[in-house]
Amino acid sequence: MISKISLPREGAGSNPNSALHAIQLIPISQIEARNLLVPNHYLHSLPGGTKLSLGIFLNARLLGALTFGVGPYFGYKIVNNAESDDVVTLTRLWLSDELPRNSESKVLGIALRSLKRDTSLKFVLAYSDPSAGHFGTIYQASNWLYTGLSSATALYDIGDGILHHSRSLAHSLGSHSVRYLTSQGIDVKTVPQSAKHRYVYFLDPSWKSRLSVSILSYPKKELE
Amino acid sequence: MEIIELPIEVLKEASWNVNQPNEAMLQRLRSSIQQFGFVQNLVVRYLGDGYEVLSGNQRLKLLREFNVSKVPCVIVNLDDAHARLFAQALNHIHGDDDLGLRAELIREVLKTIPEEQILTVLPDTMVGLKGMATLGQGTVAGYLQNWEKARAVRLRNLLFKLTSEQLPTIETAIDRMLPEARRKQGVSPNFRGTALYLICKSYLEKETLDDHK
Numbered sequence: 001m002i003s004k005i006s007l008p009r010e011g012a013g014s015n016p017n018s019a020l021h022a023i024q025l026i027p028i029s030q031i032e033a034r035n036l037l038v039p040n041h042y043l044h045s046l047p048g049g050t051k052l053s054l055g056i057f058l059n060a061r062l063l064g065a066l067t068f069g070v071g072p073y074f075g076y077k078i079v080n081n082a083e084s085d086d087v088v089t090l091t092r093l094w095l096s097d098e099l100p101r102n103s104e105s106k107v108l109g110i111a112l113r114s115l116k117r118d119t120s121l122k123f124v125l126a127y128s129d130p131s132a133g134h135f136g137t138i139y140q141a142s143n144w145l146y147t148g149l150s151s152a153t154a155l156y157d158i159g160d161g162i163l164h165h166s167r168s169l170a171h172s173l174g175s176h177s178v179r180y181l182t183s184q185g186i187d188v189k190t191v192p193q194s195a196k197h198r199y200v201y202f203l204d205p206s207w208k209s210r211l212s213v214s215i216l217s218y219p220k221k222e223l224e
Numbered sequence: 225m226e227i228i229e230l231p232i233e234v235l236k237e238a239s240w241n242v243n244q245p246n247e248a249m250l251q252r253l254r255s256s257i258q259q260f261g262f263v264q265n266l267v268v269r270y271l272g273d274g275y276e277v278l279s280g281n282q283r284l285k286l287l288r289e290f291n292v293s294k295v296p297c298v299i300v301n302l303d304d305a306h307a308r309l310f311a312q313a314l315n316h317i318h319g320d321d322d323l324g325l326r327a328e329l330i331r332e333v334l335k336t337i338p339e340e341q342i343l344t345v346l347p348d349t350m351v352g353l354k355g356m357a358t359l360g361q362g363t364v365a366g367y368l369q370n371w372e373k374a375r376a377v378r379l380r381n382l383l384f385k386l387t388s389e390q391l392p393t394i395e396t397a398i399d400r401m402l403p404e405a406r407r408k409q410g411v412s413p414n415f416r417g418t419a420l421y422l423i424c425k426s427y428l429e430k431e432t433l434d435d436h437k
Contacts, residue, residue, distance in 0.1 A: 025364050026360050026361075026362060026363070026364065027362045027363075027364060027366075027367035028323075028359060028360075029355055029359075031355070032323060032355070032359060035323065036323065051371070052367075052368070052371060054364060054367075055323075055324070055359075055360065057324050057360060060324050060325055060328055060360065061322045061324045061325055062322060062323040062324035062325075062327075062359070062360070063322075063324075085375065110364075111364075114364045114365065114368055115368065117365070118364070118365050118368035118369050118372065119368050119371070119372045120372060170385075174385050175385055
């Protein structure tokens with residue numbers, strides 16, 4: 001999910017194009033990614049299951065980060081005969097407004113080329129949250145395939161003031177089965193979440209034919 | 225702006241000061257003053273029976289410790305509300321470090337000052353400092369290739385959810401198989417996983433034998 005960037009960009013340097021070329025992706029620790037993303041990304045969190053974290057550097061300054069992780073549990077099933085190890089999900093992408101225009105495309109391009117060259121991953125998933133006004137413009141600009149709205153996983157309210165993801169509830173209580181938890185006297189409610197736009201990018205183009213869901217035309221923001 | 229050296233006896237800490245550092249932070253401040261000297265003036269206001277410190281309450285404590293007699297102070301003339309607001313402003317208006325630039329700075333400092341000495345004044349840990357010193361030094365290719373190797377050899381999880389009644393049975397069976405697992409460990413460093421594997425293998429072999437009877 002990309003943190004929305006709403007402010008107009010100033011080029012980082014006298015020539016935005018040269019600044020764009022100077023952008024570097026360098027691995028950073030999850031701690032550093034968290035330190036950067038929690039205060040700056042609109043979701044203010046770093047999801048569990050983060051596998052890869054990369055920093056976005058310009059002239060030695062750390063001006064953004066992107067992370068890849070496990071994503072939805074059965075996300076890989078949209079591709080026939082895929083296994084969970086064939087895919088990562090782009091879970092966070094945040095860039096400072098100090099970076100020049102089109103930095104998102106540049107960063108995504110570097111990241112995808114690196115994943116293609118240095119891993120055996122076959123495809124990457126990404127989600128955009130329409131309830132936050134996101135339609136995946138950056139994925140559209142980078143020629144990802146749009147596969148419609150994914151069915152959203154509900155969150156769980158067990159009365160502790162926190163909405164739990166099914167994975168974290170299963171981790172803490174051993175199950176996210178509402179029937180089981182209710183039978184054990186726990187008052188648990190499911191809180192429906194809005195569906196998200198799902199995009200897929202094939203690192204191995206020969207796997208595109210295995211896609212088990214339809215490719216749709218890109219969603220557009222409705223004009224007000 | 226009036227800067228004047230005041231006798232330490234006339235200075236008093238602000239009772240409303242909300243900044244309450246723990247002992248570790250005070251120790252860093254103590255070390256900083258010892259290494260670099262007292263370089264920041266206190267900010268005070270006159271209250272009739274002495275001077276109240278708006279900024280520098282912790283430094284005042286340490287100056288007393290060091291038996292300093294006169295303290296350079298900036299004197300401001302503010303009412304109660306403005307004094308409190310100004311103190312908050314002094315404590316909270318600052319930028320955030322850019323992590324990339326901070327990493328470069330730390331690497332530069334580490335060339336001449338040992339980690340132990342740095343940690344006497346910076347609120348960091350040895351691990352954090354080492355991590356910061358290596359920030360921005362790796363390559364994406366090396367990082368991804370290592371990750372690829374690691375995931376190829378990683379041990380897989382097989383997660384079971386068991387009731388309180390079921391769990392002791394499984395635990396007992398695994399415990400009984402543990403000595404055998406230690407002998408037949410193979411490449412896996414996980415004895416309990418190997419024990420479960422041997423139990424299942426034994427069951428399947430027995431099932432095959434039963435089929436042939």
